[in-house]
Structures are given as C-alpha cells and as structure tokens.
Amino acid sequence: MTEAISVTGLEKSFGRTRALDGLDLHVRTGEVHGFLGPNGAGKTTTIRILLGLMRADGGSARLLGGDPWSDATALHRRLAYVPGDVTLWPNLSGGEVIDLLGRLRGGVDHRRRDELLQRFDLDPRKKGRTYSKGNRQKVALVAALASDVELLILDEPTSGLDPLMEEVFREVVREEQRRGDRTVLLSSHILSEVEALCDRVTIIREGRAVETGTLSDLRHLTRTTIQAELTGPVDGLATLPGVHGLRTQDSRVTFDVDTDALEPALRRLVDVGVRSLTSQPPTLEELFLRQYQKDPVR
Amino acid sequence: MTGTGQLIRLILRRDRLLLPLWVVVLALVPAGYAGSFNGLFPTEADRLEYAHVSAGNAGFVALYGPLHGTSLGELVAWRGGFLPVMIALFSLLTVIRHTRADEEAGRTELIGAGVVGRHAGLAAALIVTWGANLLLALILSTAMLAEGLPATGSVLMAVEYGLAGCVFAGVAAVTAQVATGARSARSLAVVALGVAYVLRLAGDVSGIGGGGVSWLSWLSPIGWVQHMFPYGADRWWPGALAVALTALLAGTAVTLASRRDVGAGLLAPRPGPATAAAALRTPVALAWRLHRGLLAAWTAGFVALGLVFGGVARSVVDLVEDNPAMARIFERMGGTSGATDSFLAGITGVMGLIAAAYAVQATLRLRDEESTGHAEAVLATAVGRLRWLGSHLLFSVAGPALALTAGGAVCGLVTGLTLNDVGGQFPAVLGGMLAQLPAVWVLAAVTVLLFGAAPKAAPAAWGAVAACVLLLLLGSTLDLSHWVMDVSPFTHIPHLPGGEASATPLVVLTVVAVVLAAAGLAGFRRRDLPAA
Numbered sequence A: 001m002t003e004a005i006s007v008t009g010l011e012k013s014f015g016r017t018r019a020l021d022g023l024d025l026h027v028r029t030g031e032v033h034g035f036l037g038p039n040g041a042g043k044t045t046t047i048r049i050l051l052g053l054m055r056a057d058g059g060s061a062r063l064l065g066g067d068p069w070s071d072a073t074a075l076h077r078r079l080a081y082v083p084g085d086v087t088l089w090p091n092l093s094g095g096e097v098i099d100l101l102g103r104l105r106g107g108v109d110h111r112r113r114d115e116l117l118q119r120f121d122l123d124p125r126k127k128g129r130t131y132s133k134g135n136r137q138k139v140a141l142v143a144a145l146a147s148d149v150e151l152l153i154l155d156e157p158t159s160g161l162d163p164l165m166e167e168v169f170r171e172v173v174r175e176e177q178r179r180g181d182r183t184v185l186l187s188s189h190i191l192s193e194v195e196a197l198c199d200r201v202t203i204i205r206e207g208r209a210v211e212t213g214t215l216s217d218l219r220h221l222t223r224t225t226i227q228a229e230l231t232g233p234v235d236g237l238a239t240l241p242g243v244h245g246l247r248t249q250d251s252r253v254t255f256d257v258d259t260d261a262l263e264p265a266l267r268r269l270v271d272v273g274v275r276s277l278t279s280q281p282p283t284l285e286e287l288f289l290r291q292y293q294k295d296p297v298r
Numbered sequence B: 001m002t003g004t005g006q007l008i009r010l011i012l013r014r015d016r017l018l019l020p021l022w023v024v025v026l027a028l029v030p031a032g033y034a035g036s037f038n039g040l041f042p043t044e045a046d047r048l049e050y051a052h053v054s055a056g057n058a059g060f061v062a063l064y065g066p067l068h069g070t071s072l073g074e075l076v077a078w079r080g081g082f083l084p085v086m087i088a089l090f091s092l093l094t095v096i097r098h099t100r101a102d103e104e105a106g107r108t109e110l111i112g113a114g115v116v117g118r119h120a121g122l123a124a125a126l127i128v129t130w131g132a133n134l135l136l137a138l139i140l141s142t143a144m145l146a147e148g149l150p151a152t153g154s155v156l157m158a159v160e161y162g163l164a165g166c167v168f169a170g171v172a173a174v175t176a177q178v179a180t181g182a183r184s185a186r187s188l189a190v191v192a193l194g195v196a197y198v199l200r201l202a203g204d205v206s207g208i209g210g211g212g213v214s215w216l217s218w219l220s221p222i223g224w225v226q227h228m229f230p231y232g233a234d235r236w237w238p239g240a241l242a243v244a245l246t247a248l249l250a251g252t253a254v255t256l257a258s259r260r261d262v263g264a265g266l267l268a269p270r271p272g273p274a275t276a277a278a279a280l281r282t283p284v285a286l287a288w289r290l291h292r293g294l295l296a297a298w299t300a301g302f303v304a305l306g307l308v309f310g311g312v313a314r315s316v317v318d319l320v321e322d323n324p325a326m327a328r329i330f331e332r333m334g335g336t337s338g339a340t341d342s343f344l345a346g347i348t349g350v351m352g353l354i355a356a357a358y359a360v361q362a363t364l365r366l367r368d369e370e371s372t373g374h375a376e377a378v379l380a381t382a383v384g385r386l387r388w389l390g391s392h393l394l395f396s397v398a399g400p401a402l403a404l405t406a407g408g409a410v411c412g413l414v415t416g417l418t419l420n421d422v423g424g425q426f427p428a429v430l431g432g433m434l435a436q437l438p439a440v441w442v443l444a445a446v447t448v449l450l451f452g453a454a455p456k457a458a459p460a461a462w463g464a465v466a467a468c469v470l471l472l473l474l475g476s477t478l479d480l481s482h483w484v485m486d487v488s489p490f491t492h493i494p495h496l497p498g499g500e501a502s503a504t505p506l507v508v509l510t511v512v513a514v515v516l517a518a519a520g521l522a523g524f525r526r527r528d529l530p531a532a
Helices: A043-050 A072-076 A094-105 A110-119 A133-145 A163-179 A191-197 A215-220 A259-272 A284-293 B004-014 B018-040 B044-056 B058-064 B072-079 B083-098 B100-104 B107-112 B120-146 B151-178 B182-208 B214-219 B221-226 B237-259 B283-322 B324-333 B335-372 B374-379 B385-418 B422-434 B437-453 B455-478 B503-526
Strands: A003-014 A017-028 A032-036 A058-063 A079-082 A151-155 A183-188 A200-205 A208-214 A223-230 A243-249 A252-258 A274-280
Touching (some): A017 A032, A017 A043, A017 A058, A032 A191, A043 A151, A094 A110, A094 A133, A094 B283, A200 A215, A252 A259, B004 B120, B018 B151, B044 B072, B058 B182, B083 B100, B083 B182, B083 B455, B100 B107, B100 B182, B120 B151, B120 B237, B151 B182, B182 B283, B214 B221, B221 B237, B335 B385, B335 B422, B335 B455, B374 B385, B385 B503
Parallel strands (some): A032 A183, A079 A151
Antiparallel strands (some): A003 A017
C-alpha cells in the first residue's frame, strides 16, 4: 500500500449544483498532503465522502485500502478527523469529549493527551457551551492527535487558532511527519501553513483538481517576478514568449516570466546592461491566486 | 429598540408558514364546535342533559375546565377549554425560537453587531407573538359571531384565548433569559405551562366535588382566563390579572436581559470533570448523558400528574354518590366503579398523548444531533450508523415506558389508597397506562421514519402529535368518520380501566411501530449526512 487515499474522477451533485466534477486526489502513505482551494471548491464534500458521511454519485474513492462507504466503521478505527466547524455537546466538558471520541475510535494515549492539553494550553474542565471557537477546535485537535491512528483528516484545523497556537499545531504536525508512519490530509487555505508543512499539494477549484505535486513541482509551473535597472533602453522584451505584464519606467523594468522562459529573458537584459536586478521566486500565494484568477474551467 | 421593525419582518419571513397555520387552525376550532353542537343537540333539552352529564364528569372537567351553564355559547367555550393551553404552548415555542434559539445559533450576535438596539430581538419576538394572539382573537370572535353567538361572550372568549398566549409568551421571554441554552429555556417554559395546567385541573376537579382545594385554580394563569366564563358569567376582571402578569413578565425579561451577556444565562456554568468517567465509552453512554435530564423531567412530570389525577379520583365517586341523577346514569354503565373507571380511562388516554410528546421530543434528538454536527463527530469514529441511531432510539422507546410506569404506579396507588382498593386500582390503572405504549411507540417510529427519509421535515412529527390531540378533542364532538379517527393510533387503544382489554390492537400497533422504524433506519443508512 503506497497510497492512503486514492480518489479518481469523483462526482457529487447537490440538486443542480455540481460540488465535485471529476476530482482526483492521491495521498501517499506517510506524507502530509495539502488540500487547497477557495471556499466552496469542494474540499469539505470530498472529506465527507472519504468519511462515509456522504455517498459519491460517480468515480471511485479508496481510503486505507477500503471502501469509504461500505467499510466505514472498520476504517474509522484507523483514522481521526477534525471538522472545520467544531461543535461540542454543550453539557459535556472538553476533557470528556476528548476521552469519549478517543474511546469510540478505539483508545486514547493518556500521556499524549495530557501533553497535548498542556501544549495547546487548553482547560479540559470547561463545558462545551463555554468554549470559544478556537478552544473548540483545540478540543477536536487534541482528541484526534492523541489517538494512535494511521491517518489524520484535518479540515481547516487552524481557522480559529491564534498565531501562537498555530505554531504549536505546526510543531505537532512536524513531529507526526518525522515519525513517518502517519498520513495527514490537511485541508486549508492558509498558504503559509501548507508551505511550511506539506510534502505535496493538491489545488482544487470548482470540484476539480487543477494542480497537484510537490511545492517545487508547482513552482516550476509559475512565474518569477523580475525587477531590473538597466543601463540602456530595452526593446523586444514584450514580444518574447513567456514574458508577462511588462512595465517600463525610465530605465527600470518590471515583468513576470514563466520559469522555462527565464533564460532568454535574462540574456536580453544582460545584452542591454544590468545595473541592478532582483528576482522573486513565486510564492504559493501567487500560484494559488493565478489558479483562481484563470477563466472558469468550463 | 432600533431595528425592531426589521427584526419583526425577519421573524414573519421565517415563520410565514407555521405562524398563520396555528393561528388560523386554533382560532377556527371553537366555531367548529358551535356548528357541531347545533347539529348534535338541536333542542334545549338535549343540551341540558349533555351539560348536566359533562359538568359532573371529572375527566371532562380535568381536561376542559368547569362548566356552569347550559347555553350553546357556554358549552362551546367550555369544550374548547384545552385550546388556551395549546395556544400558550405555540406562543412560548415561538418566543424561544426567536430569542434563545437564535442566540445559541449565533444569529443574535450577527444581528446584534448591526444597527439594532439591545432589546430589539426580545421586543420583536414578543410583538410578533402578541400580534399573532391578537389576530387569533379577531378571527375567533368573528367566527363565533358568524355562528350567531352573543357579541359580549364572543369577544370575551377571544380575549381569554389571546391572553393565554400572551401570558406564556411572557413566561418564555423570562425563561429565555434565565436558562443557559435554548433547550433548557424551552423546557422551563413548558414546565411552567404544565404546572399552570395541573393547578387549574386540580382546583377545578376538586371544585366539582365541593372539595377544599378549588382555590388552586386561582394560582394558575390558565385558571384565570378560563374563569372569565364567556357567554355565562362574562367576567372581565380575571383578564386584567392576565394582562398585569404579562406586563410584569415582559418587564422582568427586559430587566434580566440587560443584566446578562449574549450567550450567557443568569446561572453561571460550573466546570465539569477534566476526564471522562470510565463508563463514558459507548454511544449508549453518550445518549444517556444527552437524554437523562429530559427523562428525569418527564418522569417527575408524570409522577406529579399521577398524584393529581389519583388524588381527585375520590371526588368523582363522591359526586356520583351525592347526585341521584348521575348515579342512575353510571349505574347503567356499571355502578360507581363505572364512574371511576371512565374517569381513569380518560386520564390514561391523556397521559398516553403526553407520553407521545415525550417520545417525539426524545426521537428528535437524532435530528438535533445531526444538524448541530455532533452526529458527524460520532459517526467519524468507529461507530456505525445503526449503532448511533439505536443508542438514541433506546431512550425514545424506554423513556416513555419508564415515565408512564412511574406515573401509572403513583396514580394507581393514590387512587387505590383514597378508595381503599389498592389491590384492584393499582394494577388496573398501571395496566391502562402501559396499554398506551404501543401508540406512543408508533409516534416515535413516525419520527424515525421522517428522520431517515426526509430529515429536514423531521419536526413535522410534532404535527402528528398535534393531530392525535386534535382528533381526541374533536373526534366525539364533530362525529368524524371512523376512517379519520382511525388515523390516530390512540383510537385503537382499549379504554382501560373498565373497557374490554384486548391484546390484538396492542400487538398490531407494536408491529406497525417496528415496521415504520425499520423503514426509517433503512432510509438513514442510505442517505447522506449533510454538512452542518
């Protein structure tokens, strides 16, 4: 088994809305996989199908070698899930919820639980109704992370956490990563988080995967921003293939260039004479925005 | 109060189906009584006989209140005596829905951050509910006038009904501030209504036997409005009491609201345990945590009802013995025990319907758990769908059974002690109560079916309970066809004690319940769990 999650051509409609339109998602065992997409792209729907809470209309989905719908109960012993919007029973304390969910899954590691409570600075004695959004999220995170499972499915797990707690979350996930035997599917739209944690990324839009690969793979697909101050006027740059958004102000030029067109563009600049040059590698942010700003897929 | 107008429009938009439905239906029921009484008792003599029998029937008095006159108007106003309770119930539910329930869902925060005054939400909910009661009163009086009944009585009866709703809208406004959540606010308000009803009932039933506790009725707002006696004594002053209480409650709610934060109650929450008890490890253990409060409250309510009903059974016997005409009627029906039995059989029927309300409420926890996302958290662990549903279903099946057993045992014991016949009364009353269970389970099963097949429509199960109540209230009066009456499972339950005990309908109803619930389970296994 090399793939913890393998989803091919997944389809799901709600009435006339097409939530998933042939989605592919492949998560290798032992990796932290970023699942990126704007609101309403279909991330949560995909996760709900993987959890057997919904049935797909078409395509195939395999989870830890089983069928997410028909083998749900057996598979759920081997995974833990943190929903995007955590709600707790108003009259159960946080500690009770953590223990209960852990036991229903098949067992809690008490030392790990107490350690996580401390690191996330969470008071387990408060009742569900009195927790803030961030603290509810911490309850679900501790419950999931304290279980000894093969797969963690985290749906925007840090959306309510403060920066300090976000850092704790990152540390904990990195530790999981180092253990090497846990797979993490991390749905998010916090790009710095994905950049910091994920081995590979799948970007989805309108129910389809538009990009997938390692971060460096993806960077390859995007543009570098070049700012240069030249000794003379430059021409012909605008007509070079792969050069976009050229702006010239006196002797300064700014433009974006596709990675594979970088060399001819730089050569042209050198021919004119370069006084100074800065280049910005593409950030995931830009990658993300470019994917979204494209014309609709259909 | 800024923004109250907009919030009123929002409430009307959200309740555009439900609100007109209960207002119109409940307003028109009395006119239906008037029409049917005219048909059933065409002559003065017919009416006189019916009024005499009814005024002395403790079961009727318990359900509808005291009857003093024999005119058509008085009979109609008396026969509609349970309607103010239903109007009060719908009114308090409406207020909670638009105050505390909204607050819990976070909508209040969203609105509170906009340009709306601090009390706008509370004011809007009260204004809409009071307005609904005013509308109900207008429709009711118009319909009664159209039936040719006297004007004063018609207006007074409309005021009686409307005030019942207004008072309990005020009660709900207060409980919405005191409680820590929508569920407990609703329960508190319903308990207050239950207490008011039971006080009225105990006082009135004691009154027909000339008993000493008839003043109990005057402790209850439901008692006040019923003692306005439209078409008869035509008293206005008890209405003034109700108006004063409504104003007092609304004022209290506003004062309390300004003393607490959004989301908080007056009672500060206590911290819970840091770790779960060793037993909290199964879906059933979780369900027990979620259901135990409800179970305890309903069981206590049934015990209280059992005490009251058992306590007044003596008055029924006294009444028959003091009244030669009544005694002759009951002799034909089987002697003094006929009077007690027919009273107790009426009581077991009422208790059965109340138990059905509990069964539906307990079963609807399924839908609550689903729509809040709690079900998702459990179902994402190694708990299968059937196991999860079964854990809650256990409480919709066993909960009403426990409540009916407790209520039946107490009622039977008290009846037996006051009549010096524990050996006879105890098993008879308890048996009569337990015989209601199959019908109760059918309503729970209808709820499961709705939950499995059309989860968004699951609260429509309350409609099924309301239909059973209406059929019980209307059935005999409107002379409905058997086909219509047979829709209610309660129609098929033998009238016990006193009636002929037969196991067949009980077995058939149980089978119906099992089949409906199984269909619901099958539907739930196949359907999607929508995102919260």
